[in-house]
Amino acid sequence: MSVITVYVPGDAGALAVGAEAVAKAIIREAQARGVAIKLVRNGSRGMYWLEPLVEVEVAGRRHAYGPVRARDVASLFEANFHNAAKHPLALGATDALDWLRNQERLTFQRVGVTDPLSLDDYLAHDGFAGLRAALAMAPTDIIKAVTDSGLRGRGGAAFPAGIKWKTVAEAAGTHKYIVCNADEGDSGTFADRMLMEGDPLMLIEGMSIAALAVGASHGYVYIRSEYPHAERAMRTAIEVATAGGYLGADILGSGRAFTLEVRRGAGAYICGEETSLLESIEGKRGQIRFKPPLPAHKGLFGQPTVVNNVLTLATVPVILAKGAQFYGEYGRGRSRGTQPFQLAGNVKHGGLIEKAFGLTLAELIFDWGGGSASGRAVRTAQVGGPLGAYLPPAHFDTPLDYESFTARKAMLGHGGVVVFDDSVDMAVMARFAMEFCAVESCGKCTPCRIGSVRGRELIEHIMAGREVARNLATLRELCDTMISASLCALGGMAPFPVLSALEHFPDDFVRAGRDAA
Ligand SMILES: Cc1cc2nc3c(=O)[nH]c(=O)nc-3n(C[C@H](O)[C@H](O)[C@H](O)COP(=O)(O)O)c2cc1C
Ligand code: SF4
Secondary structure, eight states: OOOEEEEOOOOHHHHTTTHHHHHHHHHHHHHHHTOOEEEEOOOOOSBGGGOSOEEEEETTEEEEEOSOOGGGHHHHHHTTGGGTOOOTTEEEEGGGOHHHHTOOOSTTSSTTTSOTTOHHHHHHTTTTHHHHHHHTSOHHHHHHHHHHHTOBOTTTTOOBHHHHHHHHHHSOOSOOEEEEEEOOOSTTOOHHHHHHHHOHHHHHHHHHHHHHHHTOOEEEEEEOTTOHHHHHHHHHHHHHHHHTTSSBSSGGGSSOOBEEEEEEOOSOGGGGSHHHHHHHHTTSOOOOOOSSSOTTTSOGGGSOEEEEEHHHHHHHHHHHHHOHHHHHTSEETTEESEEEEEEEESOSSOEEEEEETTOBHHIIIIIITOSOSSSSOEEEEEESSTTSOEEOGGGTTOBSSHHHHHHTTOOOTTSEEEEEETTOOHHHHHHHHHHHHHHHOOSSSHHHHTHHHHHHHHHHHHHTTSSHHHHHHHHHHHHHHHHHHOSSHHHHHTHHHHHHHHHHOHHHHHHHHHHHO
């Protein structure tokens, strides 16, 4: 009897909507019917409105069904889904689905495809090709490849990865470290989590390549505590890679050593900022360090340290495997390559879309996302996390690349897009930005610690109709002070959502006052 492979995501997003119960029901039903199956817990394909998305492999091709509930499983077997038969939940061949077919998946090439913790599966899908290439190169050539590819940091600041690596490679130190920032605190973002759960070996490969390039022998993956599944996947993947000789004292017999460990964060947004993150790994309270020195010169335990986001590091293997030119051919202007965009909020089809930089916000929200989930008009989208600007529909023609967003006083950040319909009250959203900053401030500098509290109060006065013109003027002044005098980008950028709301949706502030008067 031939064994049929069935895929049910083990991704936290799929588990949240019942994937575990579906997996159990499939095993139960297959046993009861005497159908031989192999169940693989893959990552998510990123089509979250279809989760739990069950796939079955028939004659080498995968067919999708979704969203599947445990109660649907008996009828799926009844309909002979394990032979790709028709069923009301059938979506057709997975690789023919427009959502996937029209993406340019480089960083996410294996997510949802492979068994995340199977070394054999990873190798069968070009895994460790980048590391093997790097092992045959001089460190300066690895750095040159990353620089030439145009890869910029995906954590938010978009700093060129190759320049950071060169700085660490040239810095003096007794040890050097690679630190992966997997704190992923931005609202509406989940790409780091998906990648760690769906293809953790790729992140390990990217970190190993970084280590070869700069001469580091140890690394840390700093994962937020809200990501227990990602943490588990990373810990197991480290064991798998070590057992396979891809990590450890002698990587693939090269004589080069690199070891990795996982550190769990404790739920503070500020610990995603690189210097607070380093303090946290060192066992201290997560507070900003003064710069200089840069972490590249004096980072973890005072040693030269590469701090890069999950997506930055996980993109490196494809650059080494396929070449800088291959990767650099994707993108627009100075934003080279692809970005895994994360579409969330009030949107019909939320999920992960990896595309070359340059598609517009309107394409993302309407062509990919299908507009609002509520069916009402889309009024705004916040791009780049809680410190990102709110863009009005008039700006939805903005291409998704770093420079185009900066030109519109916005930022792309980590690529998260949160959609709101026309029921949103932008005065409330502005107040939330200040509240968020007040709650998450590390307290080290006054403009942020005090300014955010005063900012919230001012917006409350405006919303209550108290001295609206005077309080609006004071709010603008306060925002200027926070932008120019805060020690880090939390206080320095929290005014951006406020100012964008004031600029694009002024009526909401006046109306709030009028309603209350
Ligand atoms: C308040 C604050 C929070 C941040 N949170 C994150 C985060 O969760 N993940 C991340 O990768 N970078 C975050 N960053 C950016 C990091 O400080 C740093 O720029 C990044 O980890 C560098 O990696 P990259 O060059 O690969 O982007 C944050 C920055 C600030 C100011
Ligand atoms: S801006 Fe806020 S988070 Fe940043 S150092 Fe100042 S108090 Fe801390």
